[in-house]
Amino acid sequence: MAIRGSNSALRVIEKPPGLTPAVRWQSATVTSIVMRTPRITSFVFELSRPFSFEAGQHVDIRLTAPNGYRAMRSYSIASEPGESSSIELAIERLENGEVSQFFHEVVVVGDTIELRGPLGGYFVWSEKDGGPLLLAGGGSGVVPLVSMIRRCQRVAADLPVLLLFSARSWDEVLFRDELFGFEQKRNGFSLVLALTREPQRRPTDFARRVDAGIMADVLRRLPAAPKYVYVCGSNAFVNSAADGAVAAGVQAPRIRTERYGV
Amino acid sequence: MVTRGFIGRQQAEGTSGRIPPGQHLVDDFPVLSAGPTPRISHDKWSFTLKVGPRPIKKWDWTAFNALPQSEITRDIHCVTTWTKLGTMWRGVLVDDILADADIEPPTAFTLAYTFDGYSTNVPVPDLVGGKAMVALSYNGQPLTADHGGPARLLVPHLYFWKSAKWVSGIQFTTRDEAGFWELRGYHMYGDPWLEQRFAGD
Secondary structure (H helix, E strand, O other): OEEEOOOOOEEEOOOOOOOOOOOOOEEEEEEEEEEOOOOEEEEEEEEOOOOOOOEOOEEEEEEEOOOOOEEEEEEEOOOOOOOOOEEEEEEEOOOOOHHHHHHHHOOOOOOEEEEEEEEOOOOOEOHHHOOOEEEEEEHHHHHHHHHHHHHHHHHOOOOOEEEEEEEOOHHHOOOHHHHHHHHHOOOOEEEEEEEOOOOOOOOOOEOOOOOHHHHHHHHHHOOOOOOEEEEEEOHHHHHHHHHHHHHOOOOHHHEEEEEOOO | OOOOOOOOOOOOOOOOOOOOOOOEEOOOOOOOOOOOOOOOOOOOOEEEEEEOOEEEEEEEHHHHHOOOOEEEEEEEEOOOOEEEEEEEEEEEEHHHHHHHHOOOOOOOEEEEEEOOOOEEEEEHHHOOOOOOEEEEEEOOEEOOHHHOOOOEEEOOOOOHHHOOOOEEEEEEEOOOOOOOOHHHOEOOOOOHHHOOOEOOO
């Protein structure tokens, strides 16, 4: 179906979303904690009520203090969709981050945390959606894209998928070994890094912030025009990548964005 | 359920009773949107009032700016849990749009549409009586594209996804029809004080 704007702008939606049922809070137990980069740590949660989800969806986490005060934040799911009762969240430690600092400083294996999900029905990809795909992630904004890539590697490995990943440095490339491993399989997946505070180490990468030139360049590396472009990260990153894709000829309705807000 | 080891922040002074449950205060103005930021020039801009499929009146940028303008200062609450206090807006109250079109609300529900294909539903009582406007400026400056400029809907007492950016029109509907996010599990009404974030909340 398509939602028709009054000025006849069309947003292409192949998949009728339908009304989703209520999403209830549940308790989940932290079963593993893995430091991924100097600032990002993965937390794996065992769900008390397992759910299935689509790549790109998120959960809300809710922390409750003894005085009843609550803090709530959304985190994208990094794990591959599929039959599993556990999910991985990769949480970046933010300055003054009330919830992210709690995770980095207090949470240990065995703790119980309240969460609910899956949430979000637009920034999602499943094999029905097809490709080619251009994925652009800035910092921890790569997390929902990694879920898409993990899924794609399992069910549609030959689908052309290019991940443009902007990170400050080589050591801050989240899931770096796994992504390089996918690339070395020489199936449909390729990885392009844009390091913002270090020289690039590979000739096919970049050493600057993502701009229109980089977007035009990576679009040319896909064998055909992308069916969808997914962009996730800070607002500045998303604007730069999405505007660059539009300038390079991608139609706006094919570009899905998710922003941290700032 | 109390979370082991979590104490939480003290609320800032003077904010008592202004931060809905589950929200936290921000000083900046976060930007969220589902697609690229549309850039709509004033000569391409228009605002259309419709009853069902039928256009009732359409204003271009000049005509719309000639309507009576009002200023309001309100606290705003985003479903992603940020709250910003005391935001200052200037624009045209929905009451004044209806007056200029010389109509009384013919139904109890509306859908707001935007230049990028987004939509969101708002009941008529939440749009009239000085509660909502089509905002043209924020904090004394023309609304930037990131924040929905040239014009956005402003319904500050509901979660901010109802305040559709890049608004292009309002359509009266006979039923309460779900918009873009409401079709994807978000609440049909979105009262921040009742934490109506998702369907069933």
